[in-house]
Amino acid sequence: MGRRAMSVLAACRQSSRCWQSCLSRPGPARQHGNILRVPEAPAARRLSSMAATIRFSPSTRSLFDEPLGIAVQGLGPRQQVTLRASLRDEAGELFEAHARYQAADDGELDLARCPALPGGSFSGLEPTGLLWALQPRKAFWRLVKKDVTTPFRLQLDVLDGHGDGPGRLLAQAQHERAFLRDGVRRVPVREGRIRATLFLPPGNGPFPGVIDVHGAGGGLLEYRACLLANYGFAVLALAYYSYEDLPKDMKEVNLEYFEEAVNFMLQHNQVKGPGIGLLGFSKGGDICVSMASFLKGITATAVVNGSVANVGAVLRYKDITIPPLGSNRKRIRVNKSGIGDIIDALNNPLEGPDRQSFIPLEKAECRFLFIVGQDDHNWKSEFFAVEGSKRLQAHGKEKPELICYPGAGHYIQPPFFPMCSASMHPLVGMPVMWGGEPKAHCEAQVDAWQQIEAFFHRHLKGEPSRTANRL
Numbered sequence: 066m067g068r069r070a071m072s073v074l075a076a077c078r079q080s081s082r083c084w085q086s087c088l089s090r091p092g093p094a095r096q097h098g099n100i101l102r103v104p105e106a107p108a109a110r111r112l113s114s115m116a117a118t119i120r121f122s123p124s125t126r127s128l129f130d131e132p133l134g135i136a137v138q139g140l141g142p143r144q145q146v147t148l149r150a151s152l153r154d155e156a157g158e159l160f161e162a163h164a165r166y167q168a169a170d171d172g173e174l175d176l177a178r179c180p181a182l183p184g185g186s187f188s189g190l191e192p193t194g195l196l197w198a199l200q201p202r203k204a205f206w207r208l209v210k211k212d213v214t215t216p217f218r219l220q221l222d223v224l225d226g227h228g229d230g231p232g233r234l235l236a237q238a239q240h241e242r243a244f245l246r247d248g249v250r251r252v253p254v255r256e257g258r259i260r261a262t263l264f265l266p267p268g269n270g271p272f273p274g275v276i277d278v279h280g281a282g283g284g285l286l287e288y289r290a291c292l293l294a295n296y297g298f299a300v301l302a303l304a305y306y307s308y309e310d311l312p313k314d315m316k317e318v319n320l321e322y323f324e325e326a327v328n329f330m331l332q333h334n335q336v337k338g339p340g341i342g343l344l345g346f347s348k349g350g351d352i353c354v355s356m357a358s359f360l361k362g363i364t365a366t367a368v369v370n371g372s373v374a375n376v377g378a379v380l381r382y383k384d385i386t387i388p389p390l391g392s393n394r395k396r397i398r399v400n401k402s403g404i405g406d407i408i409d410a411l412n413n414p415l416e417g418p419d420r421q422s423f424i425p426l427e428k429a430e431c432r433f434l435f436i437v438g439q440d441d442h443n444w445k446s447e448f449f450a451v452e453g454s455k456r457l458q459a460h461g462k463e464k465p466e467l468i469c470y471p472g473a474g475h476y477i478q479p480p481f482f483p484m485c486s487a488s489m490h491p492l493v494g495m496p497v498m499w500g501g502e503p504k505a506h507c508e509a510q511v512d513a514w515q516q517i518e519a520f521f522h523r524h525l526k527g528e529p530s531r532t533a534n535r536l
């Protein structure tokens with residue numbers, strides 16, 4: 066990560082501390098629909114005689130990966146206000162962002178038209194800045210959604226003025242950011258060895274099918290699969306270790322487990338054949354490349370900041386063994402805050418015995434999409450994607466789609482997940498920097514999500530997808 070991005074984040078964290086006291090401030094308030102109005106202060110301190118109201122669009126609830134319109138009405142002409150967004154995750158950890166604005170002559174403040182002034186978490190015209198700039202108060206914490214059946218509750222406070230401390234509360238409202246679209250079915254799957262959740266869109270199937278494999282860390286993460294199912298795919302979120310009776314750690318990745326999952330999808334009466342798609346992020350990316358290389362029934366594979374070398378665990382399939390790419394902890398650079406930069410820790414899979422870890426992706430019969438954050442500090446995603454592309458073409462295979470995003474780090478998530486700059490690495494055992502600059506990273510997430518969806522529509526459905534820019 067660049068020094069500039071680190072200092073932006075440090076500044077955000079520092080300034081968010083200034084706002085802590087206001088969050089717990091008690092005060093009588095009355096609820097009007099989703100708008101909580103706070104009684105006005107004495108006339109002498111009032112800048113406007115009108116009550117400010119917050120308007121969200123959509124009004125009360127939206128899907129997490131959709132943009133959210135925010136406007137404030139009833140402010141004074143050119144009134145200076147600070148908008149503060151906050152959200153608590155399921156562990157109770159607080160995420161906050163704030164931005165300084167000046168209302169228009171008519172007392173209206175529409176974030177789609179009004180630029181944020183310097184001094185907040187972001188500046189400039191950023192209609193969704195209060196979403197993507199959310200930062201955790203707890204160091205090394207990421208926004209993760211574990212229970213997709215409940216929404217995140219976003220709170221917006223409108224505060225008077227641009228002071229360093231919180232100004233008088235002028236209006237407050239809440240909005241639900243949901244994961245499950247109405248009618249999408251969430252089906253826990255415990256078939257054979259498979260531990261997974263299948264998301265089925267509303268209506269009569271069959272639907273194009275996708276298996277979603279998340280990165281190292283264990284457990285069963287459903288949020289990306291669930292959001293993708295909202296767009297008409299049958300998506301299986303697949304756990305592969307540290308979940309129920311699956312192996313506790315990731316010493317070895319056995320592809321027969323993943324083959325069972327592919328066969329489960331291909332045989333499911335709600336899944337349209339003849340092949341399925343794979344979506345893999347990080348360690349999930351190289352698992353998907355291995356699945357595509359060795360298993361039948363894969364039509365399209367989207368890899369988000371993945372590797373084309375097998376990493377972190379031995380891979381086994383029948384009589385095939387692929388060793389993990391070598392690494393050297395001495396190449397980890399640790400900064401003054403104790404955060405590691407592991408970008409140079411892995412060996413080169415084109416050299417010496419490490420060539421054995423290169424996955425023979427030329428065996429695959431599917432189309433590939435590589436999504437790359439050019440500021441990925443977990444590993445060299447762009448190098449991996451380019452080498453994968455070269456190898457495919459050298460074997461007469463179709464050139465994969467490769468989309469590179471400058472300023473995007475490792476943790477490319479669905480839209481509006483705030484960028485995580487550093488957190489505990491599940492395999493390295495220390496906090497590491499993931500890379501990325503928050504605004505560029507957020508824009509990459511929005512575009513990458515559309516590209517992934519369009520890729521699967523093209524190859525699994527044969528239909529064009531919606532192309533509207535959702536930023």
Ligand SMILES: CCCCCCCCCCCC(=O)SCCNC(=O)CCNC(=O)[C@H](O)C(C)(C)COP(=O)(O)OP(=O)(O)OC[C@H]1O[C@@H](n2cnc3c(N)ncnc32)[C@H](O)[C@@H]1OP(=O)(O)O
Pocket residue numbers: 205206207208209279280281282283284285286346347348349376377392393394407410411443444488489491492493
């Ligand atoms: C030589 C060099 C080679 C370099 C070699 C480089 C090779 C890189 C190869 C891998 C690259 C990757 O995959 S990178 C990672 C990408 N991974 C993912 O995207 C998957 C992310 N999944 C996860 O992080 C996990 O599944 C969680 C956090 C969702 C697990 O949730 P859980 O199953 O409910 O577990 P839980 O008990 O709550 O917590 C387990 C631990 O995670 C922490 N944790 C829980 N929630 C959070 C959170 N929101 N933000 C931060 N941390 C959290 C807890 O404090 C705890 O830490 P503690 O008390 O145990 O300390």
